[in-house]
Amino acid sequence: MSIVAQLPVLPIVMPIMAAPITLLLPRGRAPHLWACLFTWLTFAACIALFREVAATGPISYALGDWAPPIGIEYRIDLANALVLLLVSGIASVVFPFAYRSVQLEVDQRQTPLFYGALLICMTGLLGVTITGDAFNVFVFLEISSLSTYALIAMGARRDRRALTAAFNYLVMGTIGATFFVIGIGLLYQSTGTLNMADLAQQLIGQDNRMVQAGFAFILVGMGLKLAMFPMHLWLPNAYTYAPSAVTAFLAATATKVAVYVIIRFFFSVFNFDFAFIGAAFTYVLLPLGLAGMFVASFVAVFQEDVKRMLAYSSVAQIGYMLLGLSFATVEGLTASLVHIFNHALMKAALFMAVACVVLRSGSHSIHAFAGLSKRMPVTTWAFIISGLSLIGVPLTVGFISKWYLLNAAFAAGHWYAGFLIVASSLIALAYIGRVAEVMLLKEPADDGKFVLPKEEAPLSMLVPMWILVAANIYFGVRTDLTGDIATRAAEALMMMAGGAP
């Protein structure tokens, strides 16, 4: 039993074993270092896995040697290898970043719990992504969600509203998960299997009411988890009041994983022979994606709280992913996958910049950003560069996303969508520009309401943040890395779904 053969299970087993041990460690530095170590190990395992999949094709791993479809199967192809890489990569950057931020924002006694929960949350997200078993998706989804509720609630030390935000998210998240499991149940009822590949086989020709209802429950349940407009209402508060490091991690990973699940079910479990898939693309994902892009962007423009503004921006960005998906073409699917990856890079960097500001000035109100370029130039420029990426300026990943999306929109014949994409990124220009203007040109107010930052954020935060900023540029220039992988993944998914190549 070589370690290489067990590679697919390592990204799950390592962190889930490490998490309880975190609780036993003494308060202070130890839990943090322990958690960091395991995110890095996990990241390394995911890189190895990704290389393996890219070189040799999909990997199937039977958990406990119980052969699928009876046993649980981990199935990794390019699409989820990319998401695995993303989740573990973001974690390996955010975890080291978190230390100083958590010191300030979370009760000192809770730090072992905090890092334990964060590890579990990451494990859950990785598990949702890696598994090839529909019920296993639900289990891991609950694992990640439960720890997320706790993590958000830990923001209560700074702002009690974190408690209601966490509670609201708990209720909504539970509704979403319940819907999802109802959907799985209905599919199980009509096929007698939970393995995704087997489900796909058994579902052929079963276009009956039960399958249709199952599909509807899965779509709405996951739609809730990924904050599809208008079911996004839990997200702004959750992101705003969670500890800054948690926000950076969740914004970059949680909703992305949910989008991945939607893609997986649309393309690998169901297929284009089901008429409702086409209807869902045209009448649900397309209009709701477009509506989200605009409504959430407009709301972001008028926000006084930068964290909240970025949260609404996330809802808008999810709109782009759904839009790309709704074209039901290889180009559109590629655009969605690319944007999943790219948006994680920019949003994590932006939320990390906000975390730096919170550390030094104690607030994430836009007024706390006044004149920041003089006192925290390194943070300011990290924010501006990632902001440019969010807007979609060439030489950043944001532009790559926009390009693929535009290309997909025009290729699918949705001219208006192409122009709407560009138009909505102008709104992004408005809200990012507003913060940039305040940071660069405004003089800080002297009314004593906000602490003037005395120094730049510590290196332990700046370095991880700039790694992500650099990634924004690097992947903006080296498009072959994301673009090619996403195209190959999209082609494979399209083949499975039996759509036009």
Place this chain on the structure above:
Amino acid sequence: MTGALDLFINNPAVILTVGALMCLAIPRHLASPILLIATAISAVKLYTLGLGNYGAVSLFGETLTTVRLDPLSRIFAVVFHIAAALNIIYAWGQRDRAQNFATLAYPAAALGGVLAGDMITLFFWWEMAAITSVFLVWAPGTRVTYLSGMRYLSIQILSGVLLLGGIVLTFRETGTLDFNFIGLRDDNGAIKFSALVMFLAFGIKSAFPLLHNWVQDAYPKSTITGAIILSIFTTKLAVYSLARAFPGTIELVYIGAVMTIFPIFFALIENDLRKVLTYSINNQVGFMVVAIGFGAINGAAGYAFGNIIFEGLLFMALGAAMYRTGTSKATELGGLYKTMPLTMGLCIVGALSISAFPGTLGFVTKGLIIDAAGEAHMFWIWLTLLFASAGVLEHAGIKIPYFTFFAHDSGKRPKEAPIGMMIAMGASAAMCLGLGFFPEPLYALMPDQAAIAGYHPYSAYHIVEQLQLLLWAVLAFAVLILLKWYPAEVPSTNLDTDWFWRIPGRELLGWVTGASRATWIALWGIFSGRVQALMERIYAVHGPEGQMARSWPIGFMALWTAILLGLVLFLSFLA
């Protein structure tokens, strides 16, 4: 690493941008020297680079050329450097950080656009030019300028949106991102949609008729130095892009001809002399657009070069008067020649030059365009351009210096312009005259050397044609002044339209200008009213207190989920 080095070090636009960013960090009193040094370094870089392509970047498997230095981009790059340096000297000692930043970042963006060898790079700098320039509109810091800046920004960004749309469409059609000749029509003579979108994007920035309002809306509201800088770059970047992508497009001839004529009417009745000059920008760009339509790239590039120098000189001279008196209204100026004789002299050089008097930069560059019109045997276009030239003499050549420095004595006795302004104006004037008498260095820069080789500006025909036109206009002006028929500072007076329009009569002229002005104001009012109402509506719904941004109770969220579930179930069953 050489790649990155090539990308940043070998791009003059990046050098200028770095210079502009530096002045955000250094003490304010050092800003002007830093800006000038950055410009100098960039100019040296431009000179040492030589013709060729630099800064290749690979994107989507396509190679982007971030710097392309060929004869067409070179002449624009050279004059942009000259203009940037003159502006910095003119504004020497300016303390406002945002303005100092924009003074160089905005020319840098325009320069980057001109040097772009591919459409993605062009798009990048196109939007940067929009974003950096808006700081100049905002510089006075009042609510009026803020709103005006927002309008300006939205229109500029709209142009960028169209450009990006056009780029993607063109890329899908041709499979290349290189920025070269596009042409409005395909081989069968049908208009290409992709090209039309790009054409419109360029059209907005070059202020085609009906798309021009942003110029008069934003430019005169800026600061003294801001207006000068704004007047130069955006429209010339658009002229360059048109010259690159759409030379020989016959539609441009008609569009340009309208552009040369219509601003004259508005300029005549305008009391604010800075606004008169913004109309003059439209008119001048019109000449360049006509030249592009004829495929006379030399004419377009040469006239853009000349115009940047002499139009800038007029803006500077008027700016100096405004700096000393605090106003640019014709009714409040006048008689300044007594205490500002040097500024007056330099202003007149600019005025002679824009009117294309022999011996000035205007003469040696405008002749290229008028000739092209004559050679194309389009009589009406040729006549229109002559009319328009006379109109230039009136509104820019005579009106500006006359009402600023002569006319009725306003009683103001300001000091002569400060030394920085003096140097900048002096250098501009020297170029107007120097290149006017010895145009060879300018002609050596021309993009189409084959066409310029046999061109002699000082042929008898050119001089006689131009002098006749000018002398008649000046004579009429002199006669009217002597007879005291030339009413001073009444906004709707005009000498040469009076002269040309004798048969239809002054009433018709007045009626036409009045009616079209009223239409414009009404249309603009409706448009901006709608925009305002729309913004208020958006704010009401999406603002912090709006329905979309509120923290709704859980029940409401759950309700939405239920509604959506119902919808999806319905859809699935139905499908």
